[in-house]
Amino acid sequence: MSRFIFSFIIYFALWVGFTTSLNGQELFAGGLVALIMALLTAKEFSEEGLENLTPHKIFYAFLYMFVFLWEMVKANVDVAKRVVQPKIPLNPGIVEVPTQLKSNPAKLALANSITLTPGTLTVDIIEDKLYIHWIDVKSEDPKKTFEHISSTFEKYIKEIFE
Amino acid sequence: MMDIIEIIGYILASVGVLFLFLGGLGILRMPDVYNRMQAGTKATTLGAVGTIMGVGLIHPEWFFKTLIISLFILLSNPISSHALARGSYRSGIKLWQKKKIDAYKNALKKEKEKNEAA
Amino acid sequence: MIYIFLGVIVLGAILASVRFLLGPTSSDRVVALDTLTTMTTAFMVLLGLLFNRYIYIDVALIYGVLGFIGVLTIARYLEGGL
Incomplete structure (x- = not known):
């Protein structure tokens, strides 16, 4: 679980960084994409999870x-x-x-x-x-x-x- | 206050383009692939980061985006140069003939023996 | 001022292109290409400043990402892992 949350935070931060907009729709789409990516890749993405933060x-x-x-x-x-x-x-x-x-x-x-x-x-x-x-x-x-x-x-x- | 930040931006961008030019010069003048990589990766990384951050300071609305690009260059350039160095060495390109030491050769040999034994 | 910056980058890019043409090995050419990619990214950001267009920054970002992937692919190919 902690690994999943950690990868979600990183993906979402990346999305906000790349789009550089705080528009509601952009944030929603970013949240969705980050959720899917985190579900798919959380296991490979990090071993420590939230302990990294x-x-x-x-x-x-x-x-x-x-x-x-x-x-x-x-x-x-x-x-x-x-x-x-x-x-x-x-x-x-x-x-x-x-x-x-x-x-x-x-x-x-x-x-x-x-x-x-x-x-x-x-x-x-x-x-x-x-x-x-x-x-x-x-x-x-x-x-x-x-x-x-x-x-x-x-x-x-x-x-x-x- | 605004003007000072803009001036700093211009100074940063000037230093950046100077290093980009030096990177090009280095890549032309150095004697072998590995030394060229040193000039090519280091000088252009600082050059590009300086230029792009300078633009970010001149045009403050773009600052965040330029910061993202700079971070990306800072992270990706050493990785690509490392991959290139490894790839060139393993594809058989030797070090410059005036080299002093080559510890990697023995390590690769050991690795190969280990793989063959396994 | 920005024109001078662009000119200096173009000079550097010409020097790197000479190395790209001279070779002698494929690795030399890829190193030159990598350098040219980084220079182009900076060049595009400066163009964005010159024309005052935000879209150039996005183009530079994507160009940088694609160039990085391209160089990595060629490096894997040189190593024999592709």
Whole structure:
């Protein structure tokens, strides 16, 4: 039941977001569509259900947004600096980064965050190891790559998802 | 007050289009697929988000819709670039010859052996 | 001002198109296509501002969604899972 309500809330919020109108008919149609979608997909949509919406998690998600945006701006300035130089400074490679996160949504969030931050791009996740293409390899040792790349994000994502 | 928000919007949009241009430049200049992806995904994501949010600030009635588009780009771009990187690697495209390390190769080999054993 | 923005995006799009034409592998072309999709989304939103038409924003949103699905499909195809 809690999973059903959670997916209904998310679908309905998406509908309101996409239509951006508070017209009665729009809301009714949205409610209907969200109800049908939730009935069909609630089982696949989420495992935790309403437990995803505790104030603690929402607070950390909000905080994380700012950390993430700042890291993203830094990433872009870094890549832009490389691109405009006459000879592009590159030192690329694929490194292995361990992660302690267990659930799939948490891993997805971590992989996405890593992709948008300085010089790193997630190529694959195999069990509890992330494989990351790094534009400027500073270390090949998995422990140190964790420090460099993902330790900042993991703290927040752990609070949000687990 | 209105004017200040509009000016911020224009500044944001200028930074955004600049990054979109740099994304195009990066994709042209980088030496291999994976490095191109770095430039292509990062610079254009910030570029598009900056431009679209800037438009939202210039035209405040549209703010909510532009916020939705930006969030969508922010969520979808890393996923598509990750899928592309994985797809290219598995379709046999090698890293640049001046690469430093390739830990993924061994991992894929291990995975394959495991699948064959099972 | 908006015309300058549009011009800069077009310049970037031309550079990405050159990469799209040069290749050399299909992955390079798809990466260029992905970049072009994102640029087009931003371009359409700017066009909406220029012509003061709300409908362009909707078009940009749908274009972004469809482009994302298209790139994902091609990526699955490259991987051999389709």
